[in-house]
Amino acid sequence: MKDQLRRMKALISKEFVQVMRDPSSLLIAFVLPMILLFLFGYGVSLDAKRLKIGVAVEDSGAEAASLASSFLASPYFEARISRDARVLEADLLAGRSRGIVVIANDFSRRLHSAGTAATIQVITDGSETNTANYVQNYAQGVVSTWTTIERMKQGNASQTGARLVPRIWFNPELESRDSLVPGAIAIIMAIIGTLLTALVVSREWERGTMEAMMATPVGIGEVIIGKLIPYFLLGMVAMLGSVAIAVFLFKVPFHGSLPALLLTSVAFLLAALGQGLLISTVAKNQFVAAQVAMVTGFLPAFLLSGFIFEIASMPLPIRVLTHIIPARYLVTNLQTLFLVGDVWPLLLPNVLILLGLAAVLFFITARKTAKRLR
Amino acid sequence: MEHAPVAIQGLSYTFGNNQPPALDNLSAVIRPGAVTGLVGPDGAGKTTLIRLMAGLFLPGGGTLNIFGLDTRTETTRLHRIIGYMPQKFGLYEDLSVMQNLRLYADLQGVTGAARQQVFQRLLSFTGLAPFQNRLAGRLSGGMKQKLGLACALIRKPRLLLLDEPSVGVDPVSRRELWRMVQELVNEEMAVIWSTAYLDEAEQCDEVLLLNEGKLMFAGPPRELTQRVTGRCFQIRNIAGNRRRVLANALQREEVQDGIIQGANVRIVLRVDRSQPDLAALSAGPEARLVPVAPRFEDAFVDILGGGPGGISVLAASMSQIEDYGQITVEAQGLTKRFGDFTAAQDITFAIRRGEIFGLLGPNGAGKSTTFKMMCGLLRPSAGIGKVVGLDLQKAPGQARSRLGYMAQKFSLYGDLSARQNLEFFSGVYGLAGARQKEIVGRMIDIFNLTPHLKVAAKELPLGFKQRLALSCAVMHEPAVLFLDEPTSGVDPLTRREFWTHINGLVERGVTVMVTTHFMDEAEYCDRIGLIYRGQMIATGTPDELKGRTESDRLPDPTLEDAFIELLHQWDDKTREAA
Numbered sequence: 001m002k003d004q005l006r007r008m009k010a011l012i013s014k015e016f017v018q019v020m021r022d023p024s025s026l027l028i029a030f031v032l033p034m035i036l037l038f039l040f041g042y043g044v045s046l047d048a049k050r051l052k053i054g055v056a057v058e059d060s061g062a063e064a065a066s067l068a069s070s071f072l073a074s075p076y077f078e079a080r081i082s083r084d085a086r087v088l089e090a091d092l093l094a095g096r097s098r099g100i101v102v103i104a105n106d107f108s109r110r111l112h113s114a115g116t117a118a119t120i121q122v123i124t125d126g127s128e129t130n131t132a133n134y135v136q137n138y139a140q141g142v143v144s145t146w147t148t149i150e151r152m153k154q155g156n157a158s159q160t161g162a163r164l165v166p167r168i169w170f171n172p173e174l175e176s177r178d179s180l181v182p183g184a185i186a187i188i189m190a191i192i193g194t195l196l197t198a199l200v201v202s203r204e205w206e207r208g209t210m211e212a213m214m215a216t217p218v219g220i221g222e223v224i225i226g227k228l229i230p231y232f233l234l235g236m237v238a239m240l241g242s243v244a245i246a247v248f249l250f251k252v253p254f255h256g257s258l259p260a261l262l263l264t265s266v267a268f269l270l271a272a273l274g275q276g277l278l279i280s281t282v283a284k285n286q287f288v289a290a291q292v293a294m295v296t297g298f299l300p301a302f303l304l305s306g307f308i309f310e311i312a313s314m315p316l317p318i319r320v321l322t323h324i325i326p327a328r329y330l331v332t333n334l335q336t337l338f339l340v341g342d343v344w345p346l347l348l349p350n351v352l353i354l355l356g357l358a359a360v361l362f363f364i365t366a367r368k369t370a371k372r373l374r
Numbered sequence: 375m376e377h378a379p380v381a382i383q384g385l386s387y388t389f390g391n392n393q394p395p396a397l398d399n400l401s402a403v404i405r406p407g408a409v410t411g412l413v414g415p416d417g418a419g420k421t422t423l424i425r426l427m428a429g430l431f432l433p434g435g436g437t438l439n440i441f442g443l444d445t446r447t448e449t450t451r452l453h454r455i456i457g458y459m460p461q462k463f464g465l466y467e468d469l470s471v472m473q474n475l476r477l478y479a480d481l482q483g484v485t486g487a488a489r490q491q492v493f494q495r496l497l498s499f500t501g502l503a504p505f506q507n508r509l510a511g512r513l514s515g516g517m518k519q520k521l522g523l524a525c526a527l528i529r530k531p532r533l534l535l536l537d538e539p540s541v542g543v544d545p546v547s548r549r550e551l552w553r554m555v556q557e558l559v560n561e562e563m564a565v566i567w568s569t570a571y572l573d574e575a576e577q578c579d580e581v582l583l584l585n586e587g588k589l590m591f592a593g594p595p596r597e598l599t600q601r602v603t604g605r606c607f608q609i610r611n612i613a614g615n616r617r618r619v620l621a622n623a624l625q626r627e628e629v630q631d632g633i634i635q636g637a638n639v640r641i642v643l644r645v646d647r648s649q650p651d652l653a654a655l656s657a658g659p660e661a662r663l664v665p666v667a668p669r670f671e672d673a674f675v676d677i678l679g680g681g682p683g684g685i686s687v688l689a690a691s692m693s694q695i696e697d698y699g700q701i702t703v704e705a706q707g708l709t710k711r712f713g714d715f716t717a718a719q720d721i722t723f724a725i726r727r728g729e730i731f732g733l734l735g736p737n738g739a740g741k742s743t744t745f746k747m748m749c750g751l752l753r754p755s756a757g758i759g760k761v762v763g764l765d766l767q768k769a770p771g772q773a774r775s776r777l778g779y780m781a782q783k784f785s786l787y788g789d790l791s792a793r794q795n796l797e798f799f800s801g802v803y804g805l806a807g808a809r810q811k812e813i814v815g816r817m818i819d820i821f822n823l824t825p826h827l828k829v830a831a832k833e834l835p836l837g838f839k840q841r842l843a844l845s846c847a848v849m850h851e852p853a854v855l856f857l858d859e860p861t862s863g864v865d866p867l868t869r870r871e872f873w874t875h876i877n878g879l880v881e882r883g884v885t886v887m888v889t890t891h892f893m894d895e896a897e898y899c900d901r902i903g904l905i906y907r908g909q910m911i912a913t914g915t916p917d918e919l920k921g922r923t924e925s926d927r928l929p930d931p932t933l934e935d936a937f938i939e940l941l942h943q944w945d946d947k948t949r950e951a952a
Contacts, residue, residue: 003483006480006483006485007480007481007483009480010476010477010480010481011477011481014466014469014473014477017468017469017473018466018468018469021468021469021509022468207462207467208460208461208462208463208464209464209465209466211425211430211460211464212458212459212460212463212464212465212522212525212526213464213481214428214430215428215429215430215453215456215458215460215535216453216478216481216482217450217453217454217481217482217483218453218481219450371429371449372429372430372431372432373425373430373431374431
């Protein structure tokens with residue numbers, strides 16, 4: 001027992017010395033997380049603001065001018081006003097604008113004559129479907145707001161009928177950064193837990209140090225724990241550091257509690273480390289290990305975790321697949337902790353699933369690993 | 375009863391169902407107090423056997439006991455009594471010398487008061503005491519090897535397993551390691567030393583000779599050597615071309631094996647055959663056949679069925695190389711500085727047409743730097759390198775097109791098939807169309823590559839890799855051939871075939887420059903340049919260098935003796951001057 005502890009201690013301190021001396025480990029453990037965090041904190045935004053559109057005012061009536069100025073005033077649009085739709089079409093074709101709103105020359109006339117509806121044409125760029133949707137919806141919003149105001153001016157405000165009053169919970173300003181940064185932290189932990197761990201173990205195989213170690217009295221369990229603890233600690237440090245940067249630098253709100261954050265992180269790291277170790281028992285050179293870790297760890301954490309792409313809108317087989325991606329549960333939990341708070345009925349099942357995944361991965365790793373070369 | 379250090383009974387091992395067995399029904403006993411050499415060509419099963427002894431592979435059949443411990447079931451106890459140094463030394467390159475020692479001491483349970491003593495003893499034993507804080511990755515090859523040994527010795531093992539400890543290490547370091555291991559061996563400890571160097575095998579107390587997974591011989595090396603007693607001769611006083619004499623001799627039915635040794639040709643006769651007629655070998659009127667003491671290598675080749683013939687079909691297919699004048703390769707005051715460090719200083723030599731020139735020197739002496747400058751891969755800080763009269767700096771493309779290069783180890787594209795490699799390299803050297811087809815086809819015929827054409831190069835048997843590498847280097851019929859340790863780690867038979875081709879090419883007027891640690895290779899050279907501490911400290915024929923170091927202490931120095939002696943003399947001289 002005393003021997004085992006001493007051996008594990010030696011292996012763990014060796015691991016730390018190696019991480020600090022090896023530039024590639026440092027890069028993966030510290031630099032890459034920082035780059036990701038700043039990229040998602042400052043660079044990436046899923047919000048569509050100040051969309052460039054053209055507004056063709058073919059009508060010279062006062063209402064048309066008033067509607068056009070509503071488009072100009074909207075924070076969602078950067079509108080270019082023109083009398084001639086053809087000029088604006090050229091912009092749309094060249095990709096300089098995202099859509100055209102045409103206020104036809106009979107707009108004012110139709111508005112005042114009963115029985116006819118005044119129409120406004122919205123042309124959007126279907127080659128970018130998301131943006132096209134935004135343009136369409138925002139334009140509708142501008143027009144309906146304008147209509148309401150116009151009616152109020154005419155003392156017509158007491159009109160009946162349903163009116164939509166949207167209210168957004170948890171992220172009232174729909175700031176995409178607030179949900180992206182927690183997701184980025186999940187990616188960072190997946191990188192350290194899976195990619196870095198798989199790389200450092202396979203490097204030992206490649207350099208023949210694993211072979212030399214296997215011929216000493218060290219037990220295979222000690223070797224595994226000697227790898228687990230350092231990268232577990234490294235992952236926790238990276239997580240806490242990233243959360244601190246998110247909260248203090250990016251001002252992302254954090255509504256949850258520290259114990260809940262730690263619990264979630266521990267559960268996820270165990271699963272990620274289990275995956276990393278399993279990869280390294282199969283892939284005994286760094287190149288293969290990096291490839292496998294990328295394809296089974298990093299990319300799913302990026303694409304299938306619900307971090308950027310909504311899981312509910314994925315095809316069924318892929319939706320099923322996301323259930324075995326540990327990052328999926330972490331992303332949900334982190335976003336909940338940051339934006340909502342300690343919602344235990346949601347957090348706890350996810351933590352349990354992560355622990356279950358970790359148990360399965362460790363079980364397979366233990367079965368696959370023997371103190372032998374093949 | 376006392377258990378033998380290693381007892382092998384009917385041991386077999388295979389890497390897969392469709393593979394030939396890596397070890398086939400092996401039985402042997404290794405005794406304590408001795409260095410047992412594990413000898414055989416690459417792929418013979420040496421590493422597999424050592425890994426089985428270390429309990430890292432599970433025996434496929436039969437039993438393997440280490441001091442009575444079954445390697446299948448008692449690995450925990452086994453790992454307490456063995457010291458194992460794998461081929462790459464098993465060192466953590468990011469850790470310092472001392473950190474490596476501490477780690478292995480912790481793993482091996484060397485603690486308490488004994489710990490510091492062990493460190494002190496091992497550091498002084500290996501001479502690493504001044505380098506305790508240096509990172510293992512920054513040590514020279516020889517020093518890494520010593521640190522690897524120290525780590526394996528940290529808890530006085532009863533069985534020390536060394537897997538090719540001397541590969542890629544210069545003769546000076548090899549000798550030191552050998553001396554250190556000799557000091558360690560006693561009745562308590564057995565040492566297993568695997569090696570492809572047959573001169574090392576000769577010095578072992580016992581050897582196990584493996585070939586293709588089968589045990590060919592077990593016993594003292596002398597015993598094996600005896601089988602060729604009375605059949606070994608040197609042809610001395612050769613007037614004329616010794617390479618042609620060798621080629622002629624190897625074509626004779628009564629000659630089993632032959633190599634070049636400096637100015638002489640060494641031959642081994644088949645059993646009960648009369649001596650060959652020297653006149654028929656065109657060795658000149660003065661030539662004599664002198665009986666010489668048999669060597670382990672003679673017996674090794676003999677037991678494997680003799681060497682290849684003396685005619686190179688490759689050379690026969692080549693046209694005579696155009697005459698570029700007397701001097702084809704020339705270095706004038708080549709100097710290379712990396713910052714404050716001078717890797718090569720004022721290196722000057724000239725190689726004549728049809729000459730084999732060897733660059734020798736310990737690791738880190740500046741050999742590779744010089745070699746790279748001569749290939750045009752490294753820009754010299756001063757001086758000029760010329761190939762067929764072309765300055766490598768001014769006309770690198772043109773110079774390189776007249777130059778064939780075969781790199782150390784296997785440097786072809788492993789994932790491409792043999793044919794794809796041939797096509798790629800012929801294309802790189804500017805062959806195209808019908809001419810390319812014709813030459814690739816010719817190479818395939820000459821080297822019997824047809825059955826292997828679709829096989830990925832990395833999967834080829836070693837001998838064929840060697841052939842493929844050579845054919846890729848000579849397809850464009852270069853005037854100059856640069857060889858970087860061409861046959862290190864290659865078995866003696868493949869090496870002989872290789873040199874038959876090289877000798878044939880030289881007869882066609884090709885100029886050869888070779889770097890090597892292998893003294894057997896150096897013996898094929900017409901002249902040798904010895905590089906040490908960035909300078910060319912001696913040049914001459916192999917026999918001249920040997921003659922220069924002849925003394926009462928060394929009445930008949932080998933080339934390796936001469937090599938080491940010349941380095942010592944130079945060290946002494948510079949120390950006096952300082």
